Amino acid sequence: MSAELDELYQSIILDHNRRPRNFRVMDNASVHADGVNPLCGDQFTVWLQLDGEQISDVSFQGSGCAISKASASLMTAAIKGKTKAEAEQLFEKFHGVVTGKHPEGAESLGSMKALGGVSRFPLRVKCASLAWHAMRAALGQDGTPPAPVSTE
Amino acid sequence: MSVGSAGFGDLRPDFPLLAASPGLVYLDSAATSQKPRSVLDAICAYYETANANPHRGAYKLSGAATDAYHGARATIARFLGAADPDTLIFTRGTTESMNLLATAWGRSHVHRGDRIVVTRLEHHANFVPWQQLARAVGAEFRICELDEAGQLDIDQLRALVTANTKVVAFGHVSNALGTINDVRTIVKIAHAVGAVAFCDGAQGAPHLRVGFDALDVDAYAFSGHKMLGPMGIGGVIVRRKLLEAMPPYQYGGDMIEFVFDGDSTYNTLPHKFEAGTPNVEGAVGLAAAVKYLDAVGMDVVRTHEMELSRYALARLREIEGLVVQGPATAEQRSGVVSFTLGDIHPHDLSTMLDVDGVCVRAGHHCAQPLMRALKVTSTVRASFYVYNTTADIDALAASLRKAKDRFGAHVG
Numbered sequence: 230m231s232a233e234l235d236e237l238y239q240s241i242i243l244d245h246n247r248r249p250r251n252f253r254v255m256d257n258a259s260v261h262a263d264g265v266n267p268l269c270g271d272q273f274t275v276w277l278q279l280d281g282e283q284i285s286d287v288s289f290q291g292s293g294c295a296i297s298k299a300s301a302s303l304m305t306a307a308i309k310g311k312t313k314a315e316a317e318q319l320f321e322k323f324h325g326v327v328t329g330k331h332p333e334g335a336e337s338l339g340s341m342k343a344l345g346g347v348s349r350f351p352l353r354v355k356c357a358s359l360a361w362h363a364m365r366a367a368l369g370q371d372g373t374p375p376a377p378v379s380t381e
Numbered sequence: 382m383s384v385g386s387a388g389f390g391d392l393r394p395d396f397p398l399l400a401a402s403p404g405l406v407y408l409d410s411a412a413t414s415q416k417p418r419s420v421l422d423a424i425c426a427y428y429e430t431a432n433a434n435p436h437r438g439a440y441k442l443s444g445a446a447t448d449a450y451h452g453a454r455a456t457i458a459r460f461l462g463a464a465d466p467d468t469l470i471f472t473r474g475t476t477e478s479m480n481l482l483a484t485a486w487g488r489s490h491v492h493r494g495d496r497i498v499v500t501r502l503e504h505h506a507n508f509v510p511w512q513q514l515a516r517a518v519g520a521e522f523r524i525c526e527l528d529e530a531g532q533l534d535i536d537q538l539r540a541l542v543t544a545n546t547k548v549v550a551f552g553h554v555s556n557a558l559g560t561i562n563d564v565r566t567i568v569k570i571a572h573a574v575g576a577v578a579f580c581d582g583a584q585g586a587p588h589l590r591v592g593f594d595a596l597d598v599d600a601y602a603f604s605g606h607k608m609l610g611p612m613g614i615g616g617v618i619v620r621r622k623l624l625e626a627m628p629p630y631q632y633g634g635d636m637i638e639f640v641f642d643g644d645s646t647y648n649t650l651p652h653k654f655e656a657g658t659p660n661v662e663g664a665v666g667l668a669a670a671v672k673y674l675d676a677v678g679m680d681v682v683r684t685h686e687m688e689l690s691r692y693a694l695a696r697l698r699e700i701e702g703l704v705v706q707g708p709a710t711a712e713q714r715s716g717v718v719s720f721t722l723g724d725i726h727p728h729d730l731s732t733m734l735d736v737d738g739v740c741v742r743a744g745h746h747c748a749q750p751l752m753r754a755l756k757v758t759s760t761v762r763a764s765f766y767v768y769n770t771t772a773d774i775d776a777l778a779a780s781l782r783k784a785k786d787r788f789g790a791h792v793g
Contacts, residue, residue: 234732234736269759296728
């Protein structure tokens with residue numbers, strides 16, 4: 230049974246939880262949004278600096294479980310330098326992998342494929358998606374005005 | 382040791398879900414309890430032998446349904462120590478009970494400038510209805526804090542309950558920490574200024590002998606599903622003179638006497654507060670549940686849970702970095718142990734325990750104001766009931782140690 234846990238809590242996840250990347254407030258951000266999960270108290274803010282269509286910098290801060298924090302950290306590393314459209318494509322691929330609907334997308338996710346183990350734990354999909362939803366809200370790509378988004 | 386220690390054997394075989402899952406370690410009874418076979422059988426038997434709409438028909442079967450429903454009310458009232466069963470109003474559970482009180486009693490008795498007092502320990506269901514009542518009518522809303530030992534600060538409560546206080550709403554037992562409040566003392570403080578004292582007994586009725594009449598409390602609310610009964614049934618016992626002075630909570634069938642074009646008159650107690658077709662299956666199931674608890678004996682239940690808590694506190698405190706929230710001793714708490722482990726997030730812990738078959742609650746336990754005061758965003762909560770044994774606690778401790786090794790938790 231603990232093979233499932235080995236897959237969920239891979240060393241890269243534990244590392245990003247312990248030493249999150251891009252974990253800082255961004256003073257000169259173009260946009261930002263909060264992601265909250267009221268059920269467990271997880272709360273992150275994601276900041277993005279935009280250069281036209283390109284995400285030139287991204288950072289986050291807040292608190293949450295290992296899955297939500299590591300996922301936020303990995304996300305920032307993955308979307309820095311990407312265009313908004315590329316970030317959205319990455320989100321769709323990521324979402325297909327963590328929900329288990331399109332596991333084949335994992336190979337092109339780079340280090341984020343470590344989050345594939347989440348698909349075995351449906352209750353934790355919202356943790357893995359929290360920062361992504363905040364990022365999309367900040368970019369206005371989730372169809373809502375930039376405001377706190379909730380995964381509950 | 383895997384046998385109940387308080388004078389009864391392992392009750393697990395009485396609970397079909399537990400009996401069918403030998404590896405399951407169910408430690409979330411404060412959220413909802415498992416159900417014994419006798420409760421499931423009673424619900425089936427009701428539908429197989431007595432189902433009709435009570436109070437409505439002149440035929441015998443409707444009479445059988447009416448008898449089943451009110452017979453259940455009498456059984457549950459007796460179990461909770463209320464001599465007058467017609468003052469037990471069935472609701473969906475404690476949440477609806479507290480909303481009934483805050484709406485039907487509150488809107489007619491609390492006015493601008495009055496004061497409402499609750500405590501820091503409250504579940505949202507006994508916090509938000511009063512907070513919103515205060516906002517709606519312009520009353521003061523005051524919160525009694527905890528002392529350094531994690532108990533309700535009774536001196537502060539005395540100071541807060543001023544002459545303009547109309548209601549003190551408090552929990553019998555904290556769902557988040559297990560803290561047992563001294564109901565009689567709180568009632569005396571409320572009554573000294575002419576306020577009513579309403580008790581949220583969601584975590585009290587399943588675990589402690591209640592004795593409604595002896596407690597002198599003005600209302601006591603409970604949830605059936607936390608005390609071996611089905612979901613969707615619970616109630617509130619209210620002193621008769623308060624019920625008679627309150628307007629109805631909901632309007633509809635069954636609760637009226639005469640309906641004219643311009644106005645209506647209302648039925649007698651308890652019907653005045655039970656609009657619509659009642660939850661007979663729920664009442665019958667809950668009556669079977671309290672019969673089961675009576676057969677075990679509530680004093681025995683209490684002793685068993687205290688011994689489990691004492692054992693759990695000792696075993697968990699052996700784990701370096703584990704911090705138990707709430708009262709220090711098993712005597713001061715019900716069968717609830719809420720804790721954090723190093724810097725491991727409670728949701729990660731809960732997932733890791735789940736893989737070992739250990740079911741615990743992780744989160745804020747619907748008590749955000751309390752969590753904020755304790756300066757934690759969430760905790761892990763293990764809660765015990767009649768079917769738990771020390772073996773369940775051993776499994777919890779072993780799983781926690783594995784989780785700690787996996788995460789290499791920072792415990793400093």
